[in-house]
Amino acid sequence: MTPLQVQVPGEGYHRELISCQVACPVHTDARGYVRAIAEGRFDDAYLIARGPNPFASICGRVCGAPCEAACRRGKVPRVDDDGAFVAADRPIAIRALKRFVCELHGPESTEAVSLLGQIRNFGPPVAANVDEMAAMLHATMNGRVRRVNGQSVAIIGAGPAGLSAAHDLALLGFRPVVYETEPVPAGMLWLGVPAYRLPREVIEREVEVIRALGVEIRCGVTVGRDVSLADLRRDYAAVILAVGAKSSRGLGLPGEAGPGVFGGVDLLRAVSLGERVEAGGDVVVVGGGNVAYDVARSVLRQIAFDTARTAARMAQTSRVRLVSLEGLEEMPADTVEIMEGDEEGVERLNGWGPVEILRGGEGRVRGIRFRRCLRVYDANRGFAPLYDDENQLTLECDSVMLAVGQAPRLDFLDDGGADIEQFRPGWPKTDPKTLATTAPGVFVAGDLAHGTRLLIDAVASGKAAARSVYEYVTGSRLDSHAVTSHLVEHRYRRESGYESIRRVPVPLAHPEERLSHPEALVEKGYTQEQAMREASRCLDCGVTPVFDGTRCVLCGGCADVCPTLCLKLVPLTEISAGAELGSVLEASLGEDADLSQHSAILKDEDRCIRCAACVMRCPVDAITMERVAYTTEWSCQ
Ligand SMILES: Cc1cc2nc3c(=O)[nH]c(=O)nc-3n(C[C@H](O)[C@H](O)[C@H](O)COP(=O)(O)OP(=O)(O)OC[C@H]3O[C@@H](n4cnc5c(N)ncnc54)[C@H](O)[C@@H]3O)c2cc1C
Ligand code: SF4
Numbered sequence: 001m002t003p004l005q006v007q008v009p010g011e012g013y014h015r016e017l018i019s020c021q022v023a024c025p026v027h028t029d030a031r032g033y034v035r036a037i038a039e040g041r042f043d044d045a046y047l048i049a050r051g052p053n054p055f056a057s058i059c060g061r062v063c064g065a066p067c068e069a070a071c072r073r074g075k076v077p078r079v080d081d082d083g084a085f086v087a088a089d090r091p092i093a094i095r096a097l098k099r100f101v102c103e104l105h106g107p108e109s110t111e112a113v114s115l116l117g118q119i120r121n122f123g124p125p126v127a128a129n130v131d132e133m134a135a136m137l138h139a140t141m142n143g144r145v146r147r148v149n150g151q152s153v154a155i156i157g158a159g160p161a162g163l164s165a166a167h168d169l170a171l172l173g174f175r176p177v178v179y180e181t182e183p184v185p186a187g188m189l190w191l192g193v194p195a196y197r198l199p200r201e202v203i204e205r206e207v208e209v210i211r212a213l214g215v216e217i218r219c220g221v222t223v224g225r226d227v228s229l230a231d232l233r234r235d236y237a238a239v240i241l242a243v244g245a246k247s248s249r250g251l252g253l254p255g256e257a258g259p260g261v262f263g264g265v266d267l268l269r270a271v272s273l274g275e276r277v278e279a280g281g282d283v284v285v286v287g288g289g290n291v292a293y294d295v296a297r298s299v300l301r302q303i304a305f306d307t308a309r310t311a312a313r314m315a316q317t318s319r320v321r322l323v324s325l326e327g328l329e330e331m332p333a334d335t336v337e338i339m340e341g342d343e344e345g346v347e348r349l350n351g352w353g354p355v356e357i358l359r360g361g362e363g364r365v366r367g368i369r370f371r372r373c374l375r376v377y378d379a380n381r382g383f384a385p386l387y388d389d390e391n392q393l394t395l396e397c398d399s400v401m402l403a404v405g406q407a408p409r410l411d412f413l414d415d416g417g418a419d420i421e422q423f424r425p426g427w428p429k430t431d432p433k434t435l436a437t438t439a440p441g442v443f444v445a446g447d448l449a450h451g452t453r454l455l456i457d458a459v460a461s462g463k464a465a466a467r468s469v470y471e472y473v474t475g476s477r478l479d480s481h482a483v484t485s486h487l488v489e490h491r492y493r494r495e496s497g498y499e500s501i502r503r504v505p506v507p508l509a510h511p512e513e514r515l516s517h518p519e520a521l522v523e524k525g526y527t528q529e530q531a532m533r534e535a536s537r538c539l540d541c542g543v544t545p546v547f548d549g550t551r552c553v554l555c556g557g558c559a560d561v562c563p564t565l566c567l568k569l570v571p572l573t574e575i576s577a578g579a580e581l582g583s584v585l586e587a588s589l590g591e592d593a594d595l596s597q598h599s600a601i602l603k604d605e606d607r608c609i610r611c612a613a614c615v616m617r618c619p620v621d622a623i624t625m626e627r628v629a630y631t632t633e634w635s636c637q
């Protein structure tokens with residue numbers, strides 16, 4: 001029999017069990033706000049969600065939600081109506097819950113200055129982290145971290161990375177000035193994410209709070225044209241490059257250059273800014289990711305809207321086809337995007353790679369030719385498409401949109417950036433820890449630092465860049481360490497039946513209603529009752545049953561009552577005793593103990609639903625439910 005592999009809980013073990021918080025790039029205490037919603041403490045819930053994240057309201061609408069992908073509830077066995085465990089459950093709808101509290105207590109409903117006051121005065125009750133605004137503010141207030149005296153820092157780009165850096169720099173006492181080429185702030189959140197997913201008013205209000213901290217945003221100023229990087233480096237204590245990856249990538253296909261072919265993000269930008277787009281009514285979108293869906297669904301709405309308004313256009317073909325190299329299972333787009341696109345009428349073709357864009361009279365696009373893609377990735381998951389050239393498909397259309405990736409534009413480096421080395425064209429070489437470039441005092445953040453990812457990754461890197469700027473300008477080192485405490489929950493009880501509640505579906509508008517206007521929202525948001533019900537499904541992973549080996553009489557009662565069968569009483573001889581376990585056994589049993597005479601209780605953390613049945617069953621009080629709490633202390637040396 002293969003020995004069982006075990007892990008001995010050590011420093012940080014319990015923290016790692018709060019998988020939603022671990023997975024979030026800014027370590028939002030999702031557990032904290034989800035449980036607060038379940039208990040009806042909505043104002044606390046908002047402040048916990050906002051603590052480390054200046055874009056909490058926007059995240060509540062569109063975050064890619066890595067916390068949900070990691071949520072333990074999505075891994076534990078699901079209970080059927082008859083009480084039997086049938087399959088893996090579904091994660092908590094963390095993002096939709098965040099939207100619920102942000103709408104109630106965030107900038108959507110509260111004026112910026114009063115909101116800032118509330119955020120300042122709030123101390124996170126349980127699981128703080130280094131990104132926590134309160135932790136940083138407390139450190140500057142009690143003198144552990146010296147506030148700087150209004151030195152100016154220039155930030156190029158008002159996307160989530162640039163604005164998050166500005167937000168934290170303002171908290172540390174800097175005067176951040178953000179230069180933005182577009183007429184609006186928020187980068188791709190405004191220019192890329194369609195309004196049917198993210199209302200522009202939510203963006204405006206969230207950015208207003210950042211402005212209220214003293215951040216100056218100069219929209220309509222292009223660095224490299226209106227002001228040079230050389231000027232900024234001369235006039236400011238430090239510069240952060242947060243220009244994102246804004247240019248649509250092309251494919252270099254025959255026929256690609258010319259009218260009727262659009263870059264995906266260029267198209268979205270034009271739609272977002274209300275610019276006229278000379279696209280036809282028979283559109284092929286090339287790409288299989290979320291951006292391709294944003295493009296396809298935006299075009300569909302524009303066509304539907306134009307058609308409704310202009311009787312003359314009704315005779316035209318009005319369709320949007322999305323062609324992806326990948327098969328359905330491998331498409332990089334989120335399942336929800338694919339499903340909603342299907343519902344709205346995006347015609348999806350999987351497994352085709354573009355070969356040529358066909359042009360007719362006067363160079364107009366008349367179609368696009370594809371070849372069959374037999375395989376996209378090789379055995380090592382490397383991108384290595386394999387085609388069948390004999391199997392081809394031609395789609396007639398009048399417009400082609402390419403949503404196949406983005407790249408940064410760094411022409412502004414020409415004046416003042418000669419010492420910024422690039423590891424490949426368009427991507428600056430940076431220290432991954434400090435985000436410093438090879439030029440003194442110049443840092444990067446966001447998509448430019450890590451490639452295109454999620455908005456919350458950009459927020460995290462903006463905050464990291466702010467810390468590095470602080471260290472660079474003050475010459476001191478910022479330190480943070482977590483102070484951990486274990487609190488025994490003597491009165492721990494869960495809501496009745498929480499383990500069998502199914503995920504509450506996020507209410508959606510009917511497809512017809514969605515297409516009635518380009519900005520008609522798809523997601524409607526939870527009611528209070530729905531939100532509290534969904535939140536009550538959370539397993540509260542910050543609480544865990546802790547076993548006291550000195551009391552345990554190995555009766556096995558806990559294993560008998562555990563509803564998810566996550567406890568197991570096993571002889572020590574069946575366990576693989578690595579060095580770590582070896583020293584634990586030696587300390588508790590002595591050096592020459594006969595392991596065949598001893599047993600241990602093993603726990604499968606993935607399955608534990610924190611029901612406390614084991615605690616109640618234990619005849620010798622050897623098990624306690626303990627809440628692991630953290631606070632972060634900052635200091636600078
Ligand atoms: C279409 C689309 C949809 C997306 N949807 C989601 C989503 O639903 N959920 C999610 O989590 N993530 C999403 N993302 C990803 C997310 O938007 C990005 O990861 C994030 O915006 C990157 O932030 P950033 O600040 O690094 O760059 P950006 O947001 O790109 O901001 C950079 C800013 O710099 C400005 N700039 C560039 N050059 C100059 C210059 N020379 N002078 C002055 N200003 C300049 C730009 O105009 C821009 O405003 C989406 C991305 C796209 C493209
Ligand atoms: S069940 Fe709750 S605490 Fe556990 S990972 Fe999911 S949201 Fe976080």
Ligand code: SF4
Pocket residue numbers: 545558561562563564565566567603607608609610611612613614615
């Ligand atoms: S709390 Fe105890 S009984 Fe409940 S699932 Fe976890 S280990 Fe099993």
